[in-house]
Amino acid sequence: MSALPPEALRTELAALVGAGQVFTDPADTERYEQGARYGDGKAALVVRPGSAAEVAAVVHYCAVHGVPLIPQGANTGLVAASTPDSSGTQVVMSLERLRGEIEVDRANRTATVGAGVTLQDLNERLAQDGLCFPIDLGANPTIGGMIATNTGGSRLIRYGDVRHNLLGLEAVLADPPGQVLDLMSGLRKNNTGYDLKQLFVGTGGTGAVVTRAVLQVHPLPRQTATALIVPTGQDAILDLLIALEGEFGDFLTAYEGISQAAMQSVLDHVPGTANPFAPEPVPGYALLVELSSTASRELLGVDLQQALNDFLERQFETLVTNAVLDGGADLWKIRHSISESIRQQGKLIAFDIAVPRSSMVAFRTDALAMLQRDFPWLRLFDFGHWGDGGCHFNIVWPHEATPAFDADTVEKLRVAIYDLVVRGYGGSFSAEHGVGPYNERFYHRYTGPAVQAYAGRIQKAMDPHGALGRVWFGPAPAP
Structure with a gap:
């Protein structure tokens, strides 16, 4: 101090x-x-x-x-x-002032940006050259923050997370204090030793401060097809995903699940939204599917919207019971409005978890049964990224519920959910939000002692005096 x-x-x-x-x-x-x-x-x-x-x-x-x-x-x-x-x-x-000019290299398909550039500003600039940085989020973070947390988003299944799109960076080190480390390479192939930039990805601002980055960027899609699909049941969700991947390959950009409670919450609390299945009621579960291509309809010889419609017609009764197709904007508004809508209904208890895709149905079934058995007054509004195994398993403690909100009970709930995710299904307690003071205790609960010890040695070497950040990745101090 x-x-x-x-x-x-x-x-x-x-x-x-x-x-x-x-x-x-x-x-x-x-x-x-x-x-x-x-x-x-x-x-x-x-x-x-x-x-x-x-x-x-x-x-x-x-x-x-x-x-x-x-x-x-x-x-x-x-x-x-x-x-x-x-x-x-x-x-x-x-770091919000670290902006400057966004340098776009169209031939190399890269953008060099300051850490304070926001995702929105980057994409507005890239759009001038027909490009984008396709990390789709509900917030507008800075590039430096996205690197520190390794953000993923709804289109990870197609484009990967920040780590997969980071080619180089510049960082100010904690040790030697203030030394600038220049790793600003725009190379996609560079097999010359340790990939040091990865030390600063997803580590919560510890060890060094990212000041600039070289990002791989992607062509803007020239056609997109979107559908909100009702599966025949939970067991059909993964079969439908496999079928879509087999039929459309890299055209599959997003595969998002939305529970009935989550969708109804949006319709009830977000102006300008409507039930896309009307006059039918909101289904028990729906899947938001997006296909996209950078090739035009003329060059590709395929209209993706028609191709998706034809595919779904072939799946009716076996995997699909209903579907709504449109240009995408209205359906994505429902998906992006879920978090906003559920905050109005009580105390939010948010879980950002991931399990192997093949375990998603079993995890959701077991977690629902556990909630109904042990915490029946709570309400689940789950949604998330079935394409990559991620799930926002968000729970609300209603204002009017009995018993009243209790922090000790919330902690028991967190441990129960995370134990099921990590120990029951080999998953992650933090799929894309990273590790911070809010969830650091779970890092120490679930990360193996050898991994913690090794991570601690690396962090200590990078920052021997603990000058930067609020997270310790080494073994937890003795109580």
């Missing part, structure tokens, strides 16, 4: 980045201290460097003086890794 007086800390950091980029007034710091879902702390101050050189200077100063530093992008994370604790001793370093 730093022994520097607060005023001295403010003065010294202001000398590095400019007085207007150091915030101490609560009116200015509040938005950096409150997480999107979790994280409600108090920062010593907020500093906003505007270049890699200024990031290096801030990291060097804080590391040398023992000031804990929390890197932050757009603050859209969901595990509290980018917000300070309640001590008032941690400095939040916002």
Whole structure:
């Protein structure tokens, strides 16, 4: 912990980045201290460097003086890794000013971007060249934050996560303090030793601060087909996925599951949405399927919407009981509005989990039975990425429920769900949200001791004094 007086800390950091980029007034710091879902702390101050050189200077100063530093992008994370604790001793370093020009290399199909560039701004620029960065999310994070959490999204089945689309990066190291590591390669093939950039992917802002990146980008689709499909039953979901992959291959871009409760929640609470199956009622479960191609209908010789319609007609009664096809926007609005809608119905208890695709049906069946047996007053609004085994197994404790909300019961629920996911089905307690103070205890619960020990040695080598971030990937300290 730093022994520097607060005023001295403010003065010294202001000398590095400019007085207007150091915030101490609560009116200015509040938005950096409150997480999107979790994280409600108090920062010593907020500093906003505007270049890699200024990031290096801030990291060097804080590391040398023992000031804990929390890197932050757009603050859209969901595990509290980018917000300070309640001590008032941690400095939040916002990277939102690390923007600059987005450099697009059309021939190499890459984009070089600052860590503070948002996903929306990147895609607006790429669209000018017929390209996109196809990590589809419900938020608008910065590229640096996406690297730190290795975001995936709804189209991972086709394009992969951030890790699969990251070619190079620039990072400021915690040790030696402030040293800039240049890994800004735009190569797709480079087999020359350790792939060091991977040390900074999905590790929650520990060890180093990403300041720039080289991303692989993709052509914009020229035709898209979307359908909301009612399967004949839970057992048909994976058979339908296999059939779609066999029929359409890489044209299959998304395969998303939406429960009846989740869809009804959107219809009840989000203006401008309507039941796509009307006059039929909302089905017990539906699948949002998207096909896309960068080839035109004329060149491909296939209209994807018609091809999907023909495919579904062949599956009626065996795998499909109903389907709605359209251009996609309205159906995706339902999918993207689920999280917003369920927050209005009580206390949200969110689970971001993954199991092998082949275990999704069995997991959901067992988890539903467990909820009905042990927590019957809770309501499940599950949805997610059947194509990659991911599931947002979101549960609401209704405001009017009996018993009243109780934190100890929520902890028992979390342990029960995660034990089933990890120990029962070999899954992950954090499919794409990463690890932060909110769920770090589960990392230590489920990660093997040899893995924790090795990860701790790596983290200690990268950051021997624990200068950066809020997560410890080594063995948990003894109680």
